[in-house]
Amino acid sequence: xxxxVNKVILIGNVGADPEIRRTQDGRPIANxxxxxSESWRDRNSGERREKTEWHTVVxxxxxxxxxxxxxxxxxxxxxxxxxxxxxxxxxxxxNDRYSTEIVxxxxxxxxxxxxxxxxxxxxxxGGSDFGSSxxxxxxxxxxxxxxxxxxxxxxSRGGSGSGSFSRxxxxxxxx
Amino acid sequence: xxxxVNKVILIGNVGADPEIRRTQDGRPIANxxxxxSESWRDRNSGERREKTEWHTVVxxxxxxxxxxxxxxxxxxxxxxxxxxxxxxxxxxxxNDRYSTEIVxxxxxxxxxxxxxxxxxxxxxxGGSDFGSSxxxxxxxxxxxxxxxxxxxxxxSRGGSGSGSFSRxxxxxxxx
Amino acid sequence: xxxxVNKVILIGNVGADPEIRRTQDGRPIANxxxxxSESWRDRNSGERREKTEWHTVVxxxxxxxxxxxxxxxxxxxxxxxxxxxxxxxxxxxxNDRYSTEIVxxxxxxxxxxxxxxxxxxxxxxGGSDFGSSxxxxxxxxxxxxxxxxxxxxxxSRGGSGSGSFSRxxxxxxxx
Amino acid sequence: xxxxVNKVILIGNVGADPEIRRTQDGRPIANxxxxxSESWRDRNSGERREKTEWHTVVxxxxxxxxxxxxxxxxxxxxxxxxxxxxxxxxxxxxNDRYSTEIVxxxxxxxxxxxxxxxxxxxxxxGGSDFGSSxxxxxxxxxxxxxxxxxxxxxxSRGGSGSGSFSRxxxxxxxx
DNA sequence: TTTT
DNA sequence: TTTT
Numbered sequence: 001x002x003x004x005v006n007k008v009i010l011i012g013n014v015g016a017d018p019e020i021r022r023t024q025d026g027r028p029i030a031n032x033x034x035x036x037s038e039s040w041r042d043r044n045s046g047e048r049r050e051k052t053e054w055h056t057v058v059x060x061x062x063x064x065x066x067x068x069x070x071x072x073x074x075x076x077x078x079x080x081x082x083x084x085x086x087x088x089x090x091x092x093x094x095n096d097r098y099s100t101e102i103v104x105x106x107x108x109x110x111x112x113x114x115x116x117x118x119x120x121x122x123x124x125x126g127g128s129d130f131g132s133s134x135x136x137x138x139x140x141x142x143x144x145x146x147x148x149x150x151x152x153x154x155x156s157r158g159g160s161g162s163g164s165f166s167r168x169x170x171x172x173x174x175x
Numbered sequence: 176x177x178x179x180v181n182k183v184i185l186i187g188n189v190g191a192d193p194e195i196r197r198t199q200d201g202r203p204i205a206n207x208x209x210x211x212s213e214s215w216r217d218r219n220s221g222e223r224r225e226k227t228e229w230h231t232v233v234x235x236x237x238x239x240x241x242x243x244x245x246x247x248x249x250x251x252x253x254x255x256x257x258x259x260x261x262x263x264x265x266x267x268x269x270n271d272r273y274s275t276e277i278v279x280x281x282x283x284x285x286x287x288x289x290x291x292x293x294x295x296x297x298x299x300x301g302g303s304d305f306g307s308s309x310x311x312x313x314x315x316x317x318x319x320x321x322x323x324x325x326x327x328x329x330x331s332r333g334g335s336g337s338g339s340f341s342r343x344x345x346x347x348x349x350x
Numbered sequence: 351x352x353x354x355v356n357k358v359i360l361i362g363n364v365g366a367d368p369e370i371r372r373t374q375d376g377r378p379i380a381n382x383x384x385x386x387s388e389s390w391r392d393r394n395s396g397e398r399r400e401k402t403e404w405h406t407v408v409x410x411x412x413x414x415x416x417x418x419x420x421x422x423x424x425x426x427x428x429x430x431x432x433x434x435x436x437x438x439x440x441x442x443x444x445n446d447r448y449s450t451e452i453v454x455x456x457x458x459x460x461x462x463x464x465x466x467x468x469x470x471x472x473x474x475x476g477g478s479d480f481g482s483s484x485x486x487x488x489x490x491x492x493x494x495x496x497x498x499x500x501x502x503x504x505x506s507r508g509g510s511g512s513g514s515f516s517r518x519x520x521x522x523x524x525x
Numbered sequence: 526x527x528x529x530v531n532k533v534i535l536i537g538n539v540g541a542d543p544e545i546r547r548t549q550d551g552r553p554i555a556n557x558x559x560x561x562s563e564s565w566r567d568r569n570s571g572e573r574r575e576k577t578e579w580h581t582v583v584x585x586x587x588x589x590x591x592x593x594x595x596x597x598x599x600x601x602x603x604x605x606x607x608x609x610x611x612x613x614x615x616x617x618x619x620n621d622r623y624s625t626e627i628v629x630x631x632x633x634x635x636x637x638x639x640x641x642x643x644x645x646x647x648x649x650x651g652g653s654d655f656g657s658s659x660x661x662x663x664x665x666x667x668x669x670x671x672x673x674x675x676x677x678x679x680x681s682r683g684g685s686g687s688g689s690f691s692r693x694x695x696x697x698x699x700x
Numbered sequence: 701t702t703t704t
Numbered sequence: 705t706t707t708t
Contacts, residue, residue, distance in 0.1 A: 002637075003638055004211040006211040008182070009184070011462075012180070035179075036180065038179065053181055055181075077178070083228075084228060100259075100261070110632070112528045113528055115528075178465075179462070180460075283431070285457075288352065289352075289353040289639055352707070352708050353707085358534075358609065360531060361529055361530035364701090365703095384702080386703095387702085389704085424702070427528070434578060434609075435578060449623075450609075450625035537706075537707080538706035559706080561707095579705075579706085
């Protein structure tokens with residue numbers, strides 16, 4: 001479909017230490033639970049009320065997974081930009097079930113830490129020098145699948161490397 | 176939780192004519208199915224592939240519901256801004272099930288038609304004068320539950336009266 | 351124009367204590383300078399580089415202005431959602447000049463504090479009952495110019511009374 | 526700064542055919558003027574009013590520039606995602622002047638055509654197979670600085686190629 | 701002028 | 705200068 005946009009922006013706190021799994025060919029996948037909440041004053045009682053919403057975030061990007069692995073802990077406040085995806089699966093009785101997740105994969109996915117936690121631990125990017133639009137803190141823009149060749153015009157763009165921090169859209173990652 | 180954001184932005188097409196229900200006290204609720212899709216060229220086969228994602232959108236806002244009722248038809252292209260909400264329910268066997276929906280309710284919810292359809296049908300807002308940030312087309316910003324008392328602090332905020340919700344725009348505020 | 355969107359989302363730090371002015375009829379206007387920055391590793395030197403961008407934010411909404419006045423100080427980290435506006439003015443030599451600002455006014459404007467500062471200072475909303483979608487912290491959704499007439503179609507939209515602008519949230523709407 | 530976000534989202538119409546320039550080393554830069562507008566009913570007069578805002582968009586990304594060059598014409602409706610940037614320059618009298626633009630460069634930049642125009646002209650991406658999150662229409666996600674080397678781990682990611690559609694952040698492009 |  |  002021409003002209004389609006599917007974007008989720010969350011700022012919230014991580015409910016538990018992230019789980020990192022690996023695909024058979026070794027790529028990491030991180031799962032996060034993020035809480036957002038809104039509060040308001042009840043019109044009748046006048047008392048403050050709060051409602052929390054829990055979101056499941058799945059990170060397919062290698063670079064972002066590294067950030068998650070090294071820095072994201074229970075309680076961390078994150079900025080997340082990803083896309084909605086509803087996954088179909090079967091429960092034990094064989095019935096179709098659907099789960100909607102926020103997927104960080106490929107373009108226009110971002111994960112940025114909004115509190116100081118996890119910082120100062122050296123270069124979280126290991127030997128590579130990923131670009132980062134999020135500043136000095138653990139932040140990572142998943143800009144797809146950047147090759148690492150330095151001979152390309154733009155691979156010379158500092159960061160580069162990064163190479164692989166986005167899994168392929170058409171890969172069949174079991175999850 | 177201080178500092179929380181829960182925002183979904185979609186541009187996609189409506190899969191079927193919307194359903195409008197009513198609550199017991201008469202407020203409308205509209206349900207929409209919206210498709211977004213991405214396409215890419217497969218690295219191996221070289222052929223173009225496309226993946227469509229279907230989203231369930233629930234509109235609680237009366238003004239937005241009117242726009243939906245009058246203008247949104249199967250095939251319409253919409254811009255939607257809302258929030259994620261996961262609703263728990265029980266299936267016929269009593270098992271817990273969860274459905275994630277994009278809710279348009281309260282502030283920061285928007286629905287704008289991006290194609291010409293549905294326009295020109297007179298003032299869809301009837302006698303009311305809702306504001307619209309989306310221009311001349313059927314567009315509606317769901318600004319939630321506006322104070323009904325004229326003594327409320329914010330109703331004093333110029334504009335007031337929905338018709339003028341951009342009221343400041345034509346004021347000559349010196350700054 | 352049908353189907354128009356003009357939205358800016360910033361997360362950044364406030365460069366100086368905000369200035370609050372008042373219009374002749376007493377409405378407050380707050381001005382903020384917000385810095386965002388991106389950093390990356392230089393491709394040649396390998397050293398980390400950083401570029402800071404400064405944004406001028408103008409808050410026309412009374413409720414948001416109160417939040418700014420009471421809580422936002424130099425250094426605060428904010429989430430801002432507003433619209434771009436370019437203002438024309440004349441310099442002392444009479445030449446046309448243009449300034450582009452992020453305006454928080456009307457719907458779909460939000461200001462949320464992302465650090466703990468400013469919290470715990472009692473109810474910043476005083477006697478007023480603004481809604482807040484941002485949780486317990488100083489947060490405010492600028493929903494513009496709410497209808498002051500209780501006969502308006504949208505004031506009938508449940509919630510009403512700003513205090514409860516998420517009113518539907520605690521309603522038990524069957525769907 | 527850790528945890529910074531600078532994002533602009535526009536849906537609007539192009540005011541004039543785009544201008545494409547080239548840097549000394551041959552990379553294209555496209556300039557667009559985009560109009561967004563909001564309309565509302567005046568509270569006093571009851572008549573409909575409209576205000577148009579004009580935005581300057583600068584596209585540094587090669588892939589996006591190609592899309593602009595081939596498909597974007599005066600009147601086209603676009604979805605744009607970029608970042609704010611204020612550029613300092615000197616007028617003829619040597620006075621400092623500032624211009625704020627929406628820059629499409631690097632991560633998290635997107636340009637998608639929302640009307641049918643320009644479509645059907647074959648594969649606008651030439652021999653390359655860029656990834657695209659925007660569907661079958663002329664759409665392009667600027668995911669940073671992708672190298673063109675096919676030996677890179679991720680260049681195998683379908684689309685890839687694309688190579689160079691983002692100029693470097695620290696390049697000194699005169700404009 | 702912020703922040704890391 | 706767009707669009708409705």
